[in-house]
Amino acid sequence: MQRTANITELRKLVAEKKRLGKAIALVPTMGYLHRGHLTLIENAKQTGAYVVVSIFVNPLQFGPNEDYARYPRDLERDARLVEEAGVDLLFHPSVEEMYPQPMVTFVEVSQLDKVLCGANRPGHFRGVTTVVSKLFHIVQPDIAFFGQKDYQQYLIIRRMVSDLNLPLEVRGVPIVREEDGLALSSRNVFLSAEQRQEALILSRSLREAEGLIKNGERSAREIEEFIRKTISRESQGLVDYIEVRDADDLSDVVNIERPVLIALAVRFGSTRLIDNKVVEVEPDV
């Protein structure tokens, strides 16, 4: 595996592969890799492409009171993991390499970025879309892989790519969970044993909500209320949001008649977890 922190060098390495006719796959990450990331990498490997993994904790997507400083980092461990996973090139730029001058240019996907995680994290998705467009311009991949734990982020990036004619394909990869259902997240390390146990209610309430829909419940508000009650009954988690929205464009849903995204964000102590489930429904006849 090759590795570099330098944009010019990365471009040279990628250009050589392109000249040989190789497709390029990019897996953008913030590091502190877990099995979810490794699944993205597996998917990338399966395409036969030259696989680039980027590790960059992007200050632009963290609010002033968010956890940028304490976001977990372990580059050498990550480097071993991606090398074992068969990654071809690891790109781990510094903040100075990515932002050598004050940024005045931003890429913004309006509307989609105002709801769910965007409502409580102003500027978050603008930071994500801006850095992802930079990474796309730097690496120039043919395919990029994003985890669907950040389902809203995945939809926003898809929309950015299609609106701006970025010459690449975005692939979403389903959430990877622990045996007991907890969605994998780099932030899980911050949970106490007790919080980790309580956090299982997130995936369980989503599964139960799916069951209700499969059994005929069609009211989005009822589903949200059911999850809210379940979480508050069985945990100390503080709900940021619990919402049922259209799975394609995140628009409001009243009656569940098309695929919906059930998405939630809940704080356990100072750790904010997100989880979601896409539920398809048989159209009523």
Added chain:
Amino acid sequence: MQRTANITELRKLVAEKKRLGKAIALVPTMGYLHRGHLTLIENAKQTGAYVVVSIFVNPLQFGPNEDYARYPRDLERDARLVEEAGVDLLFHPSVEEMYPQPMVTFVEVSQLDKVLCGANRPGHFRGVTTVVSKLFHIVQPDIAFFGQKDYQQYLIIRRMVSDLNLPLEVRGVPIVREEDGLALSSRNVFLSAEQRQEALILSRSLREAEGLIKNGERSAREIEEFIRKTISRESQGLVDYIEVRDADDLSDVVNIERPVLIALAVRFGSTRLIDNKVVEVEPDV
């Protein structure tokens, strides 16, 4: 010369040239070409690259009360001109081809876009940077050429390219003028004979202002006031703005000590003309 209105076909044609190792040069225009555009094309040809000219009157950069509908268009005349100029590929997409779905994604260069033309045309530069980033993603040029009549636009696009790591070089080409000094513009066709005569005061007052600076005047406000008085004394033109700003970052200038941009926008009847001059100064010892 080849021509297409189709993004997929354009990409195929460009990709073939790239495979052969050809560099790609892009000259983005809104059509109704004049000698200024042809100078951009000459500059592009001189690089030896495969030259793509795009013609697209971009609705996104016109305000609701601006001249989108009446902006002059003559595709067949333009096609003949670019063919004679030795252009390799003409790209003239429809609005539907460029915006097949409602746009929710925007590229914005903040700060630089709030002054000069940006102050009176809210959303204008956001429309420009968004469509130019689309064109860059579609054509994937190695070099792109912009006229310096739109000096602010040129600076904004340079900044967008560097902030977002777009893999291309932006080259600015000096203003092309008529014999009598009028800066070439597609909008000049709207001027009556009398207005056209009066509009000469723009380039003349800029030249005279340059003379004042060369002779030692260092006050930005005095220069602005000089131009304002000259224009109002000798024409019916209504001044949108006359400003002396830093030529690199458009920041405010009080004392002229570094290269400055003198930029102005003046309306003659319903036609808004812009012109500018970059003036370098010998540093005082």
